[in-house]
Amino acid sequence: MNSFASLHPLNLFVYFAAVIGFSMLFMHPVLQSIAFLAAFICSIIAKGRRGLRFNLIGLLPLLLFMAALNPLFNHQGVTLLFYLESGNPVTLESILYGLSTAVMFVTVILWFSCYNQVMTSDKFIYLFGRILPAFSLLLSMALRFVPRYMAKIREISFAQKGIGRDVTQGSWIRRMKRGMKILSIMTTWALENAIETADSMKSRGYGLPGRTSFAIFRFDRRDWRVLLVLTILIALVLMGALLGENSIRFFPSIRTPDRSLLSYIVYAAYFALCSLPVVMTIQEGIHWKRID
Incomplete structure (x- = not known):
């Protein structure tokens, strides 16, 4: 992720603040799937085999465990599937809510792992x-x-x-x-x-008024273009949130907003936002191949 990591720290912070915040707020299945896949791929690109091993051995069992744990304690919902030996019902809504919560939790962990690789302490x-x-x-x-x-x-x-x-x-x-x-x-x-x-x-006088510090970061034309793209994509996703396109109701029954042209625009904007590091990495790889 050298191309993405070389962006100005402001762009990096805006990006991760947006994707982490959206991953915690939006539980719509389409948006969650986009965020999870993008964060999974980004973590593998950033960490390589170590990231793949951590995702499969560490986070995947955690996701399954959290998804299976919720129906044992949450019995809300109208779609009854079966009863436990204790007599408590297991509903489809509680299973899907537990799965959605688990995906949200794992996705946030993946984004933070990418954040730690890209947003170093000197940038912060x-x-x-x-x-x-x-x-x-x-x-x-x-x-x-x-x-x-x-x-x-x-x-x-x-x-x-x-x-x-x-x-x-x-x-x-x-x-x-x-x-x-x-x-x-x-x-x-x-x-x-x-x-x-x-x-x-x-x-060293850190934090004193008037103290100057050396910085190697410069906001160039590429950073301005990326910031403009981030602003547009974040605005589209927020517009969808304000209009209710990003919401979902789990209880007492599952209900999502009717899909419209705006829904697909929001999905496309969220996909472009989450996959920005992957796209920049692919572009960098193609660029270096052409040079070779």
């Missing part, structure tokens, strides 16, 4: 460093520390395993104590690292 600080210096620094540190925490936990686990304190061996009490030891070491490292980072930024 560039956008909000002058407006909200403390908040932007805290959020960028939190996002940056997530992969660092995982790598550090593996490092500590291997070190403990080398001295005979493997968490996979011994009784469950011994394994629990060793796991708590790793967690304690990890917490100490995280706190020390956060203090060092805060002191380093303070010594």
